[in-house]
Amino acid sequence: MAKLKSLIGKLKDKASEGKAGMVHALRPNTRSLHLALLKSTTHNCTKPPADDCVAAVISYSGSRRYAPATVSAVLSRLQDTRDACVAAKSLIILHKIIKPDHNLNREFYIKDHHFIYSEGRNNLKINNFRDHSSHLTLELSPWIRWYVRYLDCLSSAYRVLGYFPNFTSYSKERAVEKNRVSSYKTGYLVHQTGFVVSFFECICQRPENPALYQNKIVDGIRELVAQDYFSVMPLVMVRLEVLNERLTKPDLGYTGSDELGPVLVRLEQTKEKMIGFSWRCKVLVEDFWFRGKGIER
Structure with a gap:
């Protein structure tokens, strides 16, 4: 067959x-x-x-x-x-x-x-996509349904953030990004952070990895998603750092954390589902979650 x-x-x-x-x-x-x-x-x-x-x-x-x-x-x-x-x-x-x-x-x-x-x-109308023709296509079907949602979330994240600079957590570009983000109003900064957390949540909703059959197409999808995750992570770190500075310094004009608190809770809830990507950039991942825990709520 x-x-x-x-x-x-x-x-x-x-x-x-x-x-x-x-x-x-x-x-x-x-x-x-x-x-x-x-x-x-x-x-x-x-x-x-x-x-x-x-x-x-x-x-x-x-x-x-x-x-x-x-x-x-x-x-x-x-x-x-x-x-x-x-x-x-x-x-x-x-x-x-x-x-x-x-x-x-x-x-x-x-x-x-x-x-x-x-x-x-959904313009593509493939929410119910299912291909029964083989074991491999059955494995691919839920990934296709999820991948459509993921790409929409990714393109929306691009629109909200304006652009995705390609930088590591300790590069000069990070300082430039922080300077840019520091000019944002706090409410908008929290909104941006919440939107990126939604992007993380979408990644967490990915299907389980194929258990019985090796699927190289799924591996290719996971690799692309992992690259996105590591590209977005420094952007979240910068925003959390700026928000934390405003929380800990009342003279900056922001003393409450009612809006940020729920966002941080949602972010923490994505941690376990992201473990599958952590082996790629262990130092970046550990630094990211350490900084997240250090923010006042």
């Missing part, structure tokens, strides 16, 4: 490439984009998208001219499939497109374009 599914998948991939070649014959740039997308979202469930094919798709997202077309192509691919392998790979590509380190023009559509949700509605 598995070999038959693999053969059918390969035939579908070849047919899709042939169709794309004919449809976009008169538009070579768009044709190249769609062919790269098809090659990176094959029906093969044994491995995540090929790096070179994904890089080809992402290269179009860096162009202000082709960025909307790139996003639309990925979303269309995702919307039109009921195959878990294709859907998961499409979401991985979308994730890489909206990551700051991959897309120089992300503000162009992160700010003005709702990828997945608008007015509280």
